[in-house]
Structures are given as structure tokens and as C-alpha cells.
Amino acid sequence: MKPTILLTRAWLLLLVALVVLTVAGCKRPQRLLSTDQEIELGREAGDDFEREHGRDRDQRRNEMLQRIEGRIENVAEPPDYPYDFRVLADDAVNAVAFPGGRIYFYRGLFEALAYDEDQLAWVGGHEAVHISRQHACRRIERSLGYELVIQLIFGKDTAGEIAGLVAGLVLQDYGRDNELEADRMGLEYTHAAGYDPTAALAVLEKFSEIQGEDPSDVELLFMTHPGNTTRSDAVKSYLRQRGWSGSYFRP
Ligand SMILES: [Zn+2]
Numbered sequence: 001m002k003p004t005i006l007l008t009r010a011w012l013l014l015l016v017a018l019v020v021l022t023v024a025g026c027k028r029p030q031r032l033l034s035t036d037q038e039i040e041l042g043r044e045a046g047d048d049f050e051r052e053h054g055r056d057r058d059q060r061r062n063e064m065l066q067r068i069e070g071r072i073e074n075v076a077e078p079p080d081y082p083y084d085f086r087v088l089a090d091d092a093v094n095a096v097a098f099p100g101g102r103i104y105f106y107r108g109l110f111e112a113l114a115y116d117e118d119q120l121a122w123v124g125g126h127e128a129v130h131i132s133r134q135h136a137c138r139r140i141e142r143s144l145g146y147e148l149v150i151q152l153i154f155g156k157d158t159a160g161e162i163a164g165l166v167a168g169l170v171l172q173d174y175g176r177d178n179e180l181e182a183d184r185m186g187l188e189y190t191h192a193a194g195y196d197p198t199a200a201l202a203v204l205e206k207f208s209e210i211q212g213e214d215p216s217d218v219e220l221l222f223m224t225h226p227g228n229t230t231r232s233d234a235v236k237s238y239l240r241q242r243g244w245s246g247s248y249f250r251p
Contacts, residue, residue, distance in 0.1 A: 035080055035100075038137045042100030045166035049096075049104070054089035056107045061087045064117060065105055068124045071193035076128045083131070085124060093210055096170050097127040099137040112206055118190070118199035118247075119206075125186035125193070133181065135174040140166055183231055184238050191244060198239060198246030204232045 033041065056062075069085035076083065081101040091108040098104075103124065113119040130136050143165070173179055183200065191197040208229075240251045 033099075033137060033141060038134075039082065039100030041140070041166060042098035042102050042136070045164075045170070046098040046102040046104070048164070049098070049167045050086070050088070053104075056087035056089040058087065058107070060115070061105075061107065061110050064110075064115065064120065065124075068117065068121045069103075071195070072121065072124050072128050072189055075189050075192035076132050078132060081131055083128060093207075095123050095127050097130040097136055098166065098170055099131065099134070099140060101131055103127045103131070112210060113203060116199065116202070118196040119203045121193065121195040122186055122190045122197065122200040122203055125189035126182045127186075128189060129182040129185040130174060130178070133178070133185070135178045135182070136170055139169050139172075139174060143169060180231070180234055183235055187235065187238055187242075187244075191242075196246035196248070197244055198249035200235050201232060201248045204235065 065085045065087055069083055072085075073079070073083040083101045083103065085103045085105065087110075088104045088106045090106045091111075092106045093108045093112040094106040095109055096104050096106075105120070105123070109123065110120065113123075174182070187197040187200060190199070236249060239245070239249050243251065245251055
């Protein structure tokens with residue numbers, strides 16, 4: 001057994017202990033995962049996910065994304081997470097956030113948004129909120145029920161099972177309230193990072209257009225988000241409230 005596997009098993013056992021304690025009747029609304037565990041879990045699941053889809057190394061896309069990452073991570077709160085934006089070699093129009101800081105932009109998103117950095121930055125901001133507000137992590141904590149605890153204790157391939165579970169969870173949406181919060185806070189992040197927050201409206205319009213043409217082109221994440229009209233209206237009302245204008249909106 002390789003040392004890395006031993007290490008993984010050690011923290012998995014710790015996780016099991018924490019889950020058992022909680023399932024056993026701990027009523028305090030405390031977090032199951034520490035920040036370090038959350039980061040570790042997200043990294044493992046992200047690595048698996050990346051092996052499956054492949055990473056895109058195109059220079060133009062990667063340079064643009066690194067710039068966006070640098071500016072968003074400076075303003076994301078709390079700044080505990082090591083944000084790591086990567087391009088996935090997949091033509092779907094999507095982006096996905098793993099707990100602890102890893103965010104994947106699908107290659108197809110760059111084409112769909114015509115390499116517009118303001119628009120891509122808002123998507124990055126939206127995903128970063130899922131991480132900073134621990135939407136991703138909380139969903140996993142809620143899903144780690146008693147059955148999984150048993151599986152972890154007696155299962156053979158526990159790390160693989162957890163990573164698979166996490167990848168499955170992050171591909172779902174986080175529920176209407178969390179998605180609208182990610183949209184709103186995403187506007188704050190993009191504005192603070194010096195991008196045009198009104199670009200969010202162009203992104204939502206593009207999603208509607210793509211969904212109208214061929215819904216199968218848009219992956220789960222955006223299909224299951226709250227309706228695009230609701231989202232656009234909420235974004236406009238927030239922009240109005242903040243008095244922000246830009247290329248895509250003037251109050
Ligand atoms: Zn989202």
C-alpha cells in the first residue's frame with residue numbers, strides 16, 4: 001500500500017468517526033468537515049473528475065482563466081480556500097465547483113461566451129460563491145448518511161466511492177436559494193475584481209438561447225438552475241439596488 005493511500009485512509013477514518021458522532025445524536029449544528037478535509041476531499045474528487053474528462057491546455061483559454069482566477073480569489077470571502085480554476089477538455093457549456101477551491105470551466109463555455117472575459121469572470125464568481133459559502137460542502141455533509149458510514153467502514157474502495165459521490169453531487173444544482181445567492185454574490189465578486197458585473201445578463205441570455213436551440217447542449221448545472229428569466233430579473237434588481245451599470249445594463 002502506497003503512503004498516499006494510507007494517508008487518505010487515515011483521514012477517511014477520521015471522517016467516519018465524525019459522521020458516526022453526528023449520526024449518533026450530536027445535535028450541534030457544527031460542520032462535519034474541517035476546512036482542510038473539505039479541501040482534500042474536493043481535490044481528490046476533482047482529480048478523478050479531471051482524469052475522466054481530460055484537461056484542456058490551450059494557451060489562450062488557460063491564460064484568460066488564470067487572470068480571472070487571480071482577480072476573483074483576491075476578493076472572494078472568506079479567503080480560506082486555495083482557488084484553482086482549470087479548463088476541462090469538454091465541449092459542453094458548463095462550469096462546476098468542487099468543495100475547497102477547485103473550479104472547472106468546460107472548454108465549450110469559452111466558445112459559447114465568445115471569449116468575453118467579463119462574462120467568464122461572472123461565471124467564475126458564481127462558482128466561487130458555491131465554494132466560499134460552502135454550498136458544495138454542505139450538500140456533501142447532508143448526503144453522508146448512515147448507509148454511507150457503514151459503506152466507509154466495511155467498503156473496500158472507500159476513497160473511490162467518496163470521490164465518485166462528490167463528483168455526482170457537484171454536478172447537480174444547489175437549489176434555488178443557493179443558486180440565486182451565487183448569482184448575487186457573483187456580481188459582488190466580479191465588481192470588486194474590476195470586471196463589468198452587468199456581463200452576467202449577457203451570460204444568462206446566452207444560456208436561454210442555447211437551451212432554446214438544443215437543451216441537451218447545456219449540461220445539468222445550468223439546466224437545473226432557477227429559470228433564466230427569474231435569474232435575469234434578480235440580477236437586474238440587484239444591479240439597480242447597487243447602482244451599477246455597464247455595457248449590458250443601465251438602470
Ligand atoms: Zn450554481
